[in-house]
Amino acid sequence: DTAVSQTPKYLVTQMGNDKSIKCEQNLGHDTMYWYKQDSKKFLKIMFSYNNKELIINETVPNRFSPKSPDKAHLNLHINSLELGDSAVYFCASSLVRQGGYTFGSGTRLTVV
């Protein structure tokens, strides 16, 4: 049983396209996150949702729009993809105020 699952694992797309990444957790956590890992492996938070409510929105272009239909799901939609969006995107979950995040295995996005 995968605790935090992301799909797809790999995504190759052309500039200007719109794409979505899906994330689901079965841990009963109430908070979910999206992180971006760049080519230098630096991990930076993008968004955080607690009980379907957006609580963290870092300086991310508004082409990125997260959606949380319920506590167990947090999807990321990206419009008008650019070359610089190429990265690995990680979904994670936790119980609020507990430091231990559980991460998914990542989605490697390549924009060509």
Place this chain on the structure above:
Amino acid sequence: GQQLNQSPQSMFIQEGEDVSMNCTSSSIFNTWLWYKQDPGEGPVLLIALYKAGELTSNGRLTAQFGITRKDSFLNISASIPSDVGIYFCAGPPTGTASKLTFGTGTRLQVTL
């Protein structure tokens, strides 16, 4: 924003050697976490530290919460090939319990 600097940036060691790495912050943290990321996977929590001066072990791993609360250390004893990966320190900046900031990472390579 918060910056967590890790050193060394990378290490090449022989199997059986002990490893030490550290993480420093420009401000105080109340929680320190150490994660490991295997190639193609998301980070996995290794050790959590909640109190200044705390020393915690997890098998061959030992981590310490620095007295100043601005640093933390991770030691790996008798390294083995599966220790290969990137090690990240992380912590929630004061007042933001629901947002983890990650360090710059230490890449560990183990040779036989």
